[in-house]
Amino acid sequence: MLAGRFAPSPSGSLHLGNLRTAFAAWLVAHQNEAKFFLRFEDLTTGAAPIAQAEQVHDLALLGLTHDGEVTRQSDRTALYAAAIKQLEQRGMTYDCYCSRREVREAAAAPHGAGAEGSYPRTCVKLTRAQVNEHKRAGRRPALRLHGSAGVHSGGLYTDDFVLRRADGVAAYNLAVVVDDADQGIDHVVRGDDLVETTPRQILLQHLLGYSTPSYLHVPLVVGPDGERLSKRHGAVGLLDLIPLGYTPEQILGWLAYSLGMTAEQTPITAKEAVGVFSVQNIPAEPWVFDPTRLRSE
Ligand code: GLU
Numbered sequence: 659m660l661a662g663r664f665a666p667s668p669s670g671s672l673h674l675g676n677l678r679t680a681f682a683a684w685l686v687a688h689q690n691e692a693k694f695f696l697r698f699e700d701l702t703t704g705a706a707p708i709a710q711a712e713q714v715h716d717l718a719l720l721g722l723t724h725d726g727e728v729t730r731q732s733d734r735t736a737l738y739a740a741a742i743k744q745l746e747q748r749g750m751t752y753d754c755y756c757s758r759r760e761v762r763e764a765a766a767a768p769h770g771a772g773a774e775g776s777y778p779r780t781c782v783k784l785t786r787a788q789v790n791e792h793k794r795a796g797r798r799p800a801l802r803l804h805g806s807a808g809v810h811s812g813g814l815y816t817d818d819f820v821l822r823r824a825d826g827v828a829a830y831n832l833a834v835v836v837d838d839a840d841q842g843i844d845h846v847v848r849g850d851d852l853v854e855t856t857p858r859q860i861l862l863q864h865l866l867g868y869s870t871p872s873y874l875h876v877p878l879v880v881g882p883d884g885e886r887l888s889k890r891h892g893a894v895g896l897l898d899l900i901p902l903g904y905t906p907e908q909i910l911g912w913l914a915y916s917l918g919m920t921a922e923q924t925p926i927t928a929k930e931a932v933g934v935f936s937v938q939n940i941p942a943e944p945w946v947f948d949p950t951r952l953r954s955e
Contacts, residue, residue, distance in 0.1 A: 659686070659687070659690035659692040659844055659845050659872075660692050660693065660842055660844050661687070661692050661693040661694070661695060661841060661842045661843050661844060661845075662683055662684075662686055662687035662692055662693070662694050662695070662843060662844075662845050662846070662847060663683065663694065663695040663696070663697055663838070663841065663843050663846070664679070664680045664683045664684070664694070664695075664696055664697070664717075664722075664724070665696075665697045665698075665699050665834065665837070665848070666680075666698065666699065666713055667698070667699045667700065667702070667703050668698050668699075668700050668703050668705070668706040668709035668710045668713060669703045669706070669709065670709055670889075671709065671712045671713065671716065671895045671896070671897055672712075672713050672716050672717070672895060672896070673879075673887055673888065673889070673894040673895045674879055674887060674894050674895070674909075674912075674913070674947055675849070675878055675879035675886070675887040675894075675947075676849075677716065677717075677720065677722075677896070677909075677913065678876070678879055678913045678916060678917065678945070679847065679848060679849050679876050680717060680720075680722050681720070681722060681910065681913050681914075681917070681928070681931070682847050682874075682876050682917060682935075682940065683847035683848070684722045684723075684928065685917075685928075685931060685932060685935040686845060686847050686874065686935075686937065687845075688928075688932045689932055689935060690845075692844075692845070693725040693726070693842075694723070694724050694725055695724055695725060695726060695729065695841055695843070696714070696717070696724040696728045696729070697728070697729045697730070697731070697837060697841070698710055698713075698728065698729070698730045698731065698732075699731050699830070699833070699834070700730050700731055700732045701731045701732060701735075701827050701828060701830070701833060702827065702830075704732075705730070705732060710728075710730075712897070714728065716895070716896045716897075719896055719900070719906050720896075720906050720909065720910055720928060721906070721910075721927055721928035721929065722928055723928075729837070729841070731828075731833050731837065734833075734836075734837065734840075735828065737836050737837075737840060738822075738828035738832055738833050738836055739828070741832060741835075741836045741866055742801065742821055742822055742828065742832065744866065745803065745807070745821065745865060745866075746801070748807075749804075750803060750804050750807035750865065751801050751802060751803060751804060751821060752781060752782055752801070752802055752804055752818075753781065753784070753789070753799035753800070753801060753802075754777075754780075754781040754799055754800045754801070754802045754818075754820070755781055755784070755789075755792040755797045755799050755800075756777075756780055756781060756800075760780070761777055761778070761780075764778040764780055765777070765778055776816075776817030776818075777802065777817045777818045777819070779805065779818055781799075781802070782804070782805075782818070797824075798824045798825070798826075799824060800820045800822060800823050800824045801820065801821045801822040802818040802819065802820055802821065803816075803818055803819055803821055803861075803862075803865075804818060805817070805818045807861075807865060808861050808865075814857060814860060814861045814864065816857050816858045816861055819831060819858050830855070831855055831858045831859055831862060832862065834855075834859060835859050835862040835863055835866065835868065836866075838859075838868075838871060839863065839866070839868035839869075843871050844869070844871045844872070845871050845872045845873075845874070846871045846872070846873050846874070847874045847876060848873075848874075848875060848876070849875065849876055849878055850875035850876060850877050850878060851878060851886075852875065853875045856873055856875075874937060876917075876940060877940070877941065877942060877943060877944045877945065878944050878945075879916075879944060879945045879946075879947050880944045880945070880946055880947070881946070881947065881948065881949075882946060882948040882950070884946075887947055891947075891948075891949050892949030892950060892952075893949045893952060894947070894949055896909070898949075899952075902952065904952075905925065907925035907926060907927055908923075908925045910925070910926050910927065910928060910931065911923045911924050911925040911926045912947075914926045914931050914934070914935075916941075916945040916947075917935065917939070917940050917941075918936070918939030918940050918941055919931060919934045919935050919936070919939065920934065
């Protein structure tokens with residue numbers, strides 16, 4: 659393996675769920691003596707410099723170092739535009755004027771769409787008159803990948819997902835594929851909330867002539883209510899936990915235990931963890947973290 663990455667959205671500070679995924683990604687890279695890059699997926703959040711600085715600080719505090727410069731998607735829009743243009747020029751795309759609501763409603767209609775939630779291809783064959791009508795109404799189109807593009811290239815089939823949003827911003831699936839290829843990422847470790855995006859990304863890699871990295875999707879961390887961990891659950895980030903007196907090694911110890919590396923939640927450093935980590939031992943179920951437990955310890 660040559661290079662891995664952690665690609666958070668700078669939408670706030672990292673919580674234990676994000677940190678756990680970052681730790682796993684860092685460990686896979688370090689066990690394989692691969693590079694490990696940090697990339698901010700800031701296309702939809704805006705630059706958010708404070709959140710970025712906090713996230714860099716948190717990762718550094720845990721010893722989850724990264725190689726090279728931090729990259730930001732907002733600096734790389736020309737790369738995304740070039741990839742989109744390639745697909746457009748090959749006739750693999752079409753404009754879509756549907757609003758989110760229209761997509762939702764059409765997908766829910768009987769006989770409407772194929773797979774649940776997939777785009778029902780309403781705009782695949784718009785007449786000139788229909789296009790003009792949308793334009794008169796001031797609608798701007800998103801750009802979708804034409805389904806037949808997938809069938810023609812290795813039989814991968816996904817719905818006609820968005821490549822460029824109506825506001826002109828490259829969609830996540832497109833941007834992440836371009837970035838992973840451009841940075842030579844050959845293994846991706848990320849949260850399993852993204853597992854469903856993977857076929858779309860693999861299809862784009864085929865179409866754009868990129869190689870496909872290996873993928874490892876790590877189960878999420880949930881609160882005691884079974885919901886995905888968030889601030890609402892209490893002290894879930896380093897900004898809360900460090901002032902409570904927990905050390906970075908203690909926190910890494912919880913994460914190491916949760917990743918199946920240790921029998922008990924004993925403090926550990928990131929470097930020490932490299933020797934005991936094994937992908938095979940990561941539990942398949944979400945890890946339940948209960949911040950209310952902290953007070954009584
Ligand atoms: N930005 C995504 C997230 O924060 C991760 C994307 C990826 O790893 O492909 O969940």
